[in-house]
Amino acid sequence: MKFRSNADCAAALDHADPLAHYRDCFHIPGQGDTDEIYLCGNSLGLQPKTTARFLQEELQNWQRLAVKAHFAGRRPWMPYHELLTERTARVVGAEPAEVINMNSLTVNLHLMMVSFFKPSRERNRILIERGAFPSDRYAVESQLRFHGLDPAETLIEIAPRRHEQWLRMEDIEAVLAEEGRRIALVLLPGVQYLTGQWFDMARITRAARAAGAVAGFDLAHAAGNVPLQLHDWDVDFAAWCNYKYMNGGPGAIAGCFVHQRHFGRRDMPRFAGWWGHDKSTRFKMGPEFIPTESAEGWQLSNPPILALVPVLASLEIFDAAGMVALREKSVKLTGYLEWLLKEKLPEHVEIITPAAAEARGCQLSLRLHSDRAGGRAIFEELERRAITCDWREPDVIRVAPVPLYNTYGDVYRFVEILWELLD
Numbered sequence: 001m002k003f004r005s006n007a008d009c010a011a012a013l014d015h016a017d018p019l020a021h022y023r024d025c026f027h028i029p030g031q032g033d034t035d036e037i038y039l040c041g042n043s044l045g046l047q048p049k050t051t052a053r054f055l056q057e058e059l060q061n062w063q064r065l066a067v068k069a070h071f072a073g074r075r076p077w078m079p080y081h082e083l084l085t086e087r088t089a090r091v092v093g094a095e096p097a098e099v100i101n102m103n104s105l106t107v108n109l110h111l112m113m114v115s116f117f118k119p120s121r122e123r124n125r126i127l128i129e130r131g132a133f134p135s136d137r138y139a140v141e142s143q144l145r146f147h148g149l150d151p152a153e154t155l156i157e158i159a160p161r162r163h164e165q166w167l168r169m170e171d172i173e174a175v176l177a178e179e180g181r182r183i184a185l186v187l188l189p190g191v192q193y194l195t196g197q198w199f200d201m202a203r204i205t206r207a208a209r210a211a212g213a214v215a216g217f218d219l220a221h222a223a224g225n226v227p228l229q230l231h232d233w234d235v236d237f238a239a240w241c242n243y244k245y246m247n248g249g250p251g252a253i254a255g256c257f258v259h260q261r262h263f264g265r266r267d268m269p270r271f272a273g274w275w276g277h278d279k280s281t282r283f284k285m286g287p288e289f290i291p292t293e294s295a296e297g298w299q300l301s302n303p304p305i306l307a308l309v310p311v312l313a314s315l316e317i318f319d320a321a322g323m324v325a326l327r328e329k330s331v332k333l334t335g336y337l338e339w340l341l342k343e344k345l346p347e348h349v350e351i352i353t354p355a356a357a358e359a360r361g362c363q364l365s366l367r368l369h370s371d372r373a374g375g376r377a378i379f380e381e382l383e384r385r386a387i388t389c390d391w392r393e394p395d396v397i398r399v400a401p402v403p404l405y406n407t408y409g410d411v412y413r414f415v416e417i418l419w420e421l422l423d
């Protein structure tokens with residue numbers, strides 16, 4: 001269908017949208033009777049309507065069954081995390097044994113680096129992107145220092161070419177071809193948080209492995225946003241948070257992937273805890289740590305059930321909608337946003353996210369140019385008009401129409417209001 005810049009077109013697109021009813025699965029924030037136009041699922045996903053009931057059930061189990069709830073009730077706590085396993089695997093394209101929900105994102109990055117970053121004298125560098133999310137950079141730097149290495153020498157940050165906004169795959173490959181024998185770990189995002197660039201993860205993994213390096217990914221902005229095939233792409237490890245596109249609630253318990261190639265490796269260091277111990281003998285409480293031969297082997301503690309609950313509530317919705325259908329809508333919805341911005345505000349809006357669908361998820365990152373007001377002032381005016389997107393210093397507005405709950409009408413209203421403010 002050809003897009004048009006009028007409200008009727010948005011309404012027709014919504015009418016024809018086979019996923020439109022999933023919006024009803026979520027609480028849409030707003031004041032009084034008016035829903036916000038919430039374009040901020042890249043930062044905090046919305047709350048599924050089932051979350052409160054699921055939580056209430058476990059609070060009641062705690063009240064009524066207490067310790068017995070580990071083995072009784074509709075969803076016993078002992079194997080509770082297993083309810084998430086297959087659903088999580090489907091979202092990220094993994095074998096069930098390769099995924100686990102535990103800890104938080106930065107913690108999981110550290111745990112993965114404990115196992116996967118083993119510097120030698122010749123090979124002791126980590127490759128990340130310039131302008132990486134601060135937590136990732138801090139984590140990587142502190143891992144280097146932990147090994148007695150100087151980040152000034154061992155942290156390689158790859159940048160876009162001059163006057164370009166995003167990284168070229170061939171430049172990543174060139175670094176790996178030239179400096180690869182010194183690089184121990186490549187840690188890149190699936191989708192870059194600021195520019196919204198989706199990296200060709202299969203290609204990066206191939207290049208990293210060809211150079212003898214480990215390929216790890218931070219999927220904070222990729223999980224639940226773009227289709228992933230972590231197993232088939234042969235990624236070594238990945239970690240992501242569940243509170244952005246995954247709708248698992250603020251600070252939700254996080255996800256982690258370890259490729260099955262690494263199960264049972266004896267040469268691999270890891271920080272161990274009792275919940276990573278082989279399930280069949282865990283409660284013999286013996287002194288020797290025998291890891292579960294799956295991603296579960298990286299667990300430390302028994303999981304916080306009340307933190308797993310919202311993630312399960314959300315995963316059920318992902319399962320019902322399916323990543324293929326979600327992606328199909330997402331490409332169209334973000335394509336519509338891009339088309340409208342170019343149609344109505346060609347002079348005022350610079351899109352710093354790649355234009356190719358295979359190089360971005362749902363988010364578009366915008367720089368605004370106006371004689372009337374600066375980007376920050378316009379962002380604040382959008383907030384006053386019940387539009388929620390987000391601001392990243394120094395001058396970027398991130399806008400993320402999420403296919404599970406955003407409408408073509410949301411996108412249309414956003415551009416219309418932006419046009420009123422800018423033109």
Ligand SMILES: *Cc1c(COP(=O)(O)O)cnc(C)c1O
Pocket residue numbers: 104105106107133135136189193218220221241
């Ligand atoms: C959101 C995000 C984080 C947040 O880390 P937490 O440990 O969940 O606080 C880290 N890295 C990236 C790339 C992110 O987008």
